[in-house]
Amino acid sequence: MKWINTQLKDVMIFSPRKFIDERGFFMETLRQNTFSDAFTQNNLDVPQLVQENQSRSINNVLRGLHFQQHFPQGKLIRVARGSIFDVAVDIRQGSTTYGQWIGQEISDENGYQMWIPAGFAHGFYVLSDIADVIYKCSQYYRPDDDQTIAWNDPVLNIQWPLKQHLAPLVSDKDNPMLNPKVISFGLKQ
Ligand SMILES: Cc1cn([C@H]2C[C@H](O)[C@@H](COP(=O)(O)OP(=O)(O)O[C@H]3O[C@@H](C)C(=O)[C@@H](O)[C@H]3O)O2)c(=O)[nH]c1=O
Secondary structure, three states, rough: EEEOOOOOOOOOEEEEEOOOOOOEOOOOOOOOHHHHHHHHHHOOOOOOEEEEEEEEEEEEEEEEEEOOOOOOOOOOEEEEEEEEEEEEEOOOOOOOOOOOOEEEEOOOOOOOOOEEEEOOEEEEEEEOOOOEEEEEEOOOOOHHEEEEEEEOOOOOOOOOOOOOOOOOOOOOHHHHHOOOOOHHHHHOO
């Protein structure tokens, strides 16, 4: 399992080694020692992962951008089936990369895992017909603390690789036109 830092402070990408043979493939998807090394070498506390989630989405689905305000969750994202454009947005006041975003294609082919640090907003857009996304979190889900920033916020200006002429499929909760609680990042500053 290798890992690299990205241009966004504290966001890392883990890359497991894939062993392919006539049966299929094998890979380790979590090794505590490598995972811990990535954090200690960056002078960060090693997070404890307390919850694992899986979602299945169809093509053109966009989930996000989500964060928990008082109990922020770090998230280790991977894709067991299909392909997504995964986005992390640094919304940590005072961070040197505050207001910046990073997008990374993560798929069952490349096996990448993206570490979304606590304090970031997270979302993804589904590129394949089906995407099974599995992610471990460093805090429990708290529905009362869960918030959404508009996926199409003009200040963030995230370059989602959307299909031409197609609006993405978003939940009513994430839809800025339907849910007045969806936050505008520009106003949040
Ligand atoms: C996230 C979550 C949802 N749920 C429930 C609440 C709701 O009834 C149903 C669907 O929830 P949502 O619509 O919020 O699911 P979803 O839009 O997939 O939410 C997820 O989006 C991605 C981008 C993230 O970063 C995740 O942390 C999470 O916020 O599942 C849980 O029970 N536990 C959880 O941890």
